Amino acid sequence: MKNATVASNCFWDGLQWKWTLSWARPLRVRDNQDLHNLLQLLSGVSLSPGDLDTFIWAPSKKGCFSVKSFSFELAKSEPNFPHKNFTGIWKGLVPYRVEIFVWLTLQGKLNTKDKLCHLGIIGPTTSACSLCNSTLESCQHLFLHCSIARDIWCWWLNIWHLHWCMPPSVQEAYNQWAHPKCGAFFKKGWGDEFPYSLTDIIREPKCLNWEPQRSGLHTQLIAAPKQLWLPPPPYSFKWNVDASLKPNESKSAIGGVLRNHHGEFKCLFSSPIPFMETNHAETFAIYRAVKISLGLEMVKHRKLIVESDSANAVLWCNGRSKGPWNLNFIINFIRCSMKNGNGVEIVYKSRESNMVADSMAKRGLTRSDEFIAWM
Template sequence: MLVVDPFSDFTWQGLCPLKFEIFVWQLLKGRTLVKEVLAKFGVGHITTSGCPMCEGDIESIDHVFLVCNWANKVWRECMGWWNIFSCSSSSIKDWVMVWNALCPSKSVNRTWNILFFAIVWTIWESRNEVVFHGLVASHQKALNTIKFCVALWFKNFGCGSDVDLTLLMLDVKERCVDSNSTKVIRSKTKVISHASKFCFYVDGSSRGNPGEAGIGGVLRDDNGKILGMFSYYVGVLGAMSVEIYVIHRACQLLIDKMASLDSNIIIFSDSSSVVDWCNGEEFGNFNLVLLVHDIR
């Protein structure tokens, strides 16, 4: 069943979702706009390639997020909360692969994954404050920001305890764990109650019509707990095409990856015209006939 999502304006994680998704995509693809990458693009206003955080080596992606003394100290401090003292990788791609293996226990697996993205996001934001605003990077401010992100994102995933957010920040290690005693149902203002057990919220966006576009989706159960998610760059597409592509991709994932879900699933889209199109009988745009056919 495909219906219109009335909560399409909800901002996830207290951040601009598109801004955060673009950052993660650029980081994992090696396209984060540090000085080394900008120099390859021929940006002429860059006068120095040194790292603004430690005034050391060339500002490459690996250096900014791992090798830089300032960033390395942030990693060591955060991992030290769980008594883990290992930060020897010099490649961000290798570090992504190693990170899960360093997880201290299954009970903090979700928090451990959140911590990784909270750290890289905070390092990048701190670097930008130095470059664009002339501020001095503070380790303590960075650590407080990371604790806040971990606590907030953990609660937003529908598995945080019902204690105050401040207490979660003060004791991330002990309180941000997956256990029956800490799981609570998400706020009724953020979760729609349906007879169906699973809800797949999807959305697409393009910078122009057509323009550079991306799609994403989140699958939740009836308690609001996230069961899966996806996010992709899909090239240059028009606004209508993006909305169709994201619904089609959600259907593919449900067939390929989630065949064991023994319940009806409702897909939510913020585009009423696309919802009417997919639920109707006419195919409309000739270029999207096959996608609409597959969705039905």
């Protein structure tokens, strides 16, 4: 609702928080629809009158704001949001201003002459390409189809002995570009071993073909493989749990996998749950795993580890942070299970070690009831 300045007069009415919003101008039809959607979102917010306010960025499992998590949220609500196509820009291989320039180009946000003409800033007679002066200057023409731009592309492609047919748009060109020699250099930027300067590269781009010499042999830098999953100690069990959300459909689900110290699957669960914020859903997944375990004779008297990729949920369950008041019941249940000699340990692990649980949680979004399988 642009240019509609809002003043809020929110208050507690007994145990219920009332949202009252007043506006500086009358709302249009579209504004009323936006206001209805806003009030629907606010209706799901539960405040605790006894707790201090804290800042938390809900879309991130760590609770901290990042541009990456923000763009992922936009991608969820807007199917056409170009997040997935443009993630390769922000690699730090070029100055930041160049990354921004490329990002604006891919979105068609540069003030090329066709755009300036459309906005009435310049006239049609001055909208020809600045390089070839033969046709209307647009992003697609300026960077791909202009005769001068085409010559530059051909020169660059010849360096790598490539033949390429120009696509109709800059976005398609970006999505198609994957150099066959793309290795650790292109992924990590210039390391300490790379012997050439930026000036050297500009003068002779073929130096990008450089590979380090190891013991007289030319070898490529290979990144160390990530450890996907570590087994628990002998005669103990490990849960990996995760949550998945579809905000545009108001759906949440949880999933988990239980394995022994040999890595053998012992139990799987996948379940839809009421729609809730990510960290809340992750806490619910931990609660469900602990509750299932208390009913298993093979697990009940053994050490149990529950791994989650939500740092906030792990902090809440371990009592190092108070946690949301509306999750008090399940958080207290988890804490009691940890104190009652059941050997329950809640730990944080990154998503790389949690892929099976992530898959189970995503499947829960399509289920109408809980699924549990015993091995």
